[in-house]
Amino acid sequence: xxxxxxxxxxxxxxxxxxxxxxxxxxxxxxxxxxxxxxxxxxxxxxxxxxxxxxxxxxxxxxxxxxxxxxxxxxxxxxxxxxxxxxxxxxxxxxxxxxxxxxxxxxxxxxxxxxxxxxxxxxxxxxxxxxxxxxxxxxxxxxxxxxxxxxxxxxxxxxxxxxxxxxxxxxxxxxxxxxxxxxxxxxxxxxxxxxxxxxxxxxxxxxxxxxxxxxxxxxxxxxxxxxxxxxxxxxxxxxxxxxxxxxxxxxxxxxxxxxxxxxxxxxxxxxxxxxxxxxxxxxxxxxxxxxxxxxxxxxxxxxxxxxxxxxxxxxxxxxxxxxxxxxxxxxxxxxxxxxxxxxxxxxxxxxxxxxxxxxxxxxxxxxxxxxxxxxxxxxxxxxxxxxxxxxxxxxxxxxx
Amino acid sequence: xxxxxxxxxxxxxxxxxxxxxxxxxxxxxxxxxxxxxxxxxxxxxxxxxxxxxxxxxxxxxxxxxxxxxxxxxxxxxxxxxxxxxxxxxxxxxxxxxxxxxxxxxxxxxxxxxxxxxxxxxxxxxxxxxxxxxxxxxxxxxxxxxxxxxxxxxxxxxxxxxxxxxxxxxxxxxxxxxxxxxxxxxxxxxxxxxxxxxxxxxxxxxxxxxxxxxxxxxxxxxxxxxxxxxxxxxxxxxxxxxxxxxxxxxxxxxxxxxxxxxxxxxxxxxxxxxxxxxxxxxxxxxxxxxxxxxxxxxxxxxxxxxxxxxxxxxxxxxxxxxxxxxxx
Numbered sequence: 001x002x003x004x005x006x007x008x009x010x011x012x013x014x015x016x017x018x019x020x021x022x023x024x025x026x027x028x029x030x031x032x033x034x035x036x037x038x039x040x041x042x043x044x045x046x047x048x049x050x051x052x053x054x055x056x057x058x059x060x061x062x063x064x065x066x067x068x069x070x071x072x073x074x075x076x077x078x079x080x081x082x083x084x085x086x087x088x089x090x091x092x093x094x095x096x097x098x099x100x101x102x103x104x105x106x107x108x109x110x111x112x113x114x115x116x117x118x119x120x121x122x123x124x125x126x127x128x129x130x131x132x133x134x135x136x137x138x139x140x141x142x143x144x145x146x147x148x149x150x151x152x153x154x155x156x157x158x159x160x161x162x163x164x165x166x167x168x169x170x171x172x173x174x175x176x177x178x179x180x181x182x183x184x185x186x187x188x189x190x191x192x193x194x195x196x197x198x199x200x201x202x203x204x205x206x207x208x209x210x211x212x213x214x215x216x217x218x219x220x221x222x223x224x225x226x227x228x229x230x231x232x233x234x235x236x237x238x239x240x241x242x243x244x245x246x247x248x249x250x251x252x253x254x255x256x257x258x259x260x261x262x263x264x265x266x267x268x269x270x271x272x273x274x275x276x277x278x279x280x281x282x283x284x285x286x287x288x289x290x291x292x293x294x295x296x297x298x299x300x301x302x303x304x305x306x307x308x309x310x311x312x313x314x315x316x317x318x319x320x321x322x323x324x325x326x327x328x329x330x331x332x333x334x335x336x337x338x339x340x341x342x343x344x345x346x347x348x349x350x351x352x353x354x355x356x357x358x359x360x361x362x363x364x365x366x367x368x369x370x371x372x373x374x375x376x377x378x379x380x381x382x383x384x385x386x387x388x389x390x391x392x393x394x395x396x397x398x399x
Numbered sequence: 400x401x402x403x404x405x406x407x408x409x410x411x412x413x414x415x416x417x418x419x420x421x422x423x424x425x426x427x428x429x430x431x432x433x434x435x436x437x438x439x440x441x442x443x444x445x446x447x448x449x450x451x452x453x454x455x456x457x458x459x460x461x462x463x464x465x466x467x468x469x470x471x472x473x474x475x476x477x478x479x480x481x482x483x484x485x486x487x488x489x490x491x492x493x494x495x496x497x498x499x500x501x502x503x504x505x506x507x508x509x510x511x512x513x514x515x516x517x518x519x520x521x522x523x524x525x526x527x528x529x530x531x532x533x534x535x536x537x538x539x540x541x542x543x544x545x546x547x548x549x550x551x552x553x554x555x556x557x558x559x560x561x562x563x564x565x566x567x568x569x570x571x572x573x574x575x576x577x578x579x580x581x582x583x584x585x586x587x588x589x590x591x592x593x594x595x596x597x598x599x600x601x602x603x604x605x606x607x608x609x610x611x612x613x614x615x616x617x618x619x620x621x622x623x624x625x626x627x628x629x630x631x632x633x634x635x636x637x638x639x640x641x642x643x644x645x646x647x648x649x650x651x652x653x654x655x656x657x658x659x660x661x662x663x664x665x666x667x668x669x670x671x672x673x674x675x676x677x678x679x680x681x682x683x684x685x686x687x688x689x690x691x692x693x694x695x696x697x698x699x700x701x702x703x704x705x706x707x708x709x710x711x712x713x714x715x716x717x718x719x720x721x722x723x724x725x726x
Contacts, residue, residue: 001408001467002401003646003653009400072400270725287715294717299636301662306639312403326632388631389624393604396619
């Protein structure tokens with residue numbers, strides 16, 4: 001067991017740090033969260049900046065234009081970019097972390113040659129058309145249907161929780177090409193993975209307002225949308241297996257920047273506690289609060305160490321150790337506890353979402369609301385517990 | 400960076416596990432209640448296995464391994480709930496003649512500990528006393544111990560210091576050495592706790608696959624599955640911290656030793672106590688009995704959680720370190 005960064009790792013870290021210090025001050029101001037065209041432009045611009053400097057797709061293999069970095073280098077990349085306050089992956093998320101890796105693994109040479117360079121260079125945005133109103137945790141029961149008409153699939157149905165749909169060029173779309181769900185029909189067979197252009201006639205996007213008040217995701221309606229058969233990834237009715245490939249990428253290094261962010265937020269919490277006046281001193285003089293924060297930091301350090309073990313195991317055998325489910329379960333609840341403590345500290349200053357000038361209330365209230373999604377998105381905590389119980393402990397399935 | 404066990408470390412882990420399964424199966428461990436929690440013959444076997452001399456240099460008759468290796472061995476001892484003052488005697492190797500070879504049994508106490516309890520009173524030869532100035536040697540014969548008839552853990556008997564109290568003793572380490580001694584004790588104890596949290600999980604999972612209610616194994620019910628999934632999460636998170644603390648002690652350039660130690664002790668204590676409690680719950684009525692091993696995990700978890708920095712002390716230390724890092 002060795003926790004030392006190699007000379008090469010340290011050199012990579014230094015080079016990246018210097019580059020970030022050089023490039024970040026010159027970035028345009030972050031756009032308003034509800035100004036979607038501006039967000040698209042900002043995120044694509046950052047992606048292009050990364051590409052030009054050779055940092056686009058650190059986790060992508062070199063044969064597809066990525067940096068082909070080791071997992072340790074990916075860890076350093078995520079640590080350094082998060083700590084330096086570099087832009088988040090934003091609307092490039094689905095392209096870089098979901099659709100891109102899936103295309104690499106499963107698509108035709110033509111599809112790869114078309115999409116992968118564009119994603120890397122910041123020339124196209126993707127969204128995800130997986131969940132439906134009737135297919136959330138039970139994703140395989142999706143019913144958005146597609147039938148073959150000559151060289152096209154004709155798609156009719158509805159998707160939901162589709163992040164960035166307003167500005168996406170492409171959608172990784174799961175449709176039911178097999179027989180409709182019913183007695184004797186396997187729900188896992190009969191799903192197909194399509195690359196759907198978002199400018200086709202018949203697509204309607206209705207943004208949903210989130211708990212934070214923003215329009216982060218949308219409902220997407222498909223009314224006899226004609227998607228060319230050439231846009232299919234993998235075989236017809238083999239889409240569930242391909243979707244599982246997508247998830248395995250998500251559960252790899254996908255959560256690490258959230259982890260770095262949570263770590264940073266504990267420090268912010270201490271700063272907040274030092275500003276909140278209590279009796280003759282500040283909240284940070286309160287031993288109960290100090291213990292609570294100390295405990296969260298201990299847990300944070302521990303989960304960070306576990307992540308390094310997961311990466312070491314993944315580096316050795318390609319399978320991420322006890323995996324992303326354990327990681328996600330732990331840090332999502334830790335983050336929620338942390339932001340809860342922050343609300344307690346803010347007291348009535350938490351009634352305002354914009355900064356009052358006295359306490360850093362805005363960021364903490366925003367994070368409290370936003371963190372409620374962490375135990376829901378990408379597999380709820382309840383689904384993650386089922387995964388841990390069944391796949392790690394081998395407990396019998398509940399059927 | 401490769402935070403995974405080397406082949407040698409895997410071999411060490413497997414070796415100690417096989418040794419524990421062979422020489423300390425649960426019925427043997429349970430029988431040790433009759434002999435004051437310790438059997439000198441088996442204690443010598445632990446010494447021969449290198450449990451106490453693991454980190455002594457080969458010139459000093461040891462194995463010359465590091466803390467990261469010792470952590471793996473102690474995790475296995477914890478898993479088997481091997482009784483005896485394993486951590487104190489290991490720390491005493493090199494300080495107290497005969498500790499490394501198992502001839503002298505060493506336990507210890509922090510000066511000012513209001514409990515005044517000394518573990519394994521029938522067997523201990525030397526008591527190490529830790530305070531702010533150093534570590535001090537007191538011979539068992541120099542103190543008077545009153546028996547405690549009802550120890551919490553039946554395998555960890557205790558005696559209460561009476562008479563003239565705890566002697567000053569003869570100094571064996573200075574203040575700096577004492578601080579290091581306590582940190583090492585905390586890491587080894589967290590390794591024992593890690594083994595217990597893992598054993599509690601295994602016991603619950605095995606039971607829930609066998610036990611049938613409402614026509615199916617209870618492990619099929621989500622209410623129980625989720626309890627056990629949380630046991631895995633706590634164990635694996637603690638494992639990260641405990642292994643990292645071992646590595647950091649061996650190679651302090653990779654991080655802050657006090658911080659790594661506090662994180663390990665806190666999360667391992669949490670994992671062991673919470674998992675043992677959950678195990679009792681998963682076992683239902685049987686979990687409340689003396690017959691099922693769940694209570695042994697719970698009791699040992701409390702015994703170990705209370706030494707070398709309890710969870711409150713670790714949390715406070717983390718806050719102090721966080722404060723210092725920010726300032």
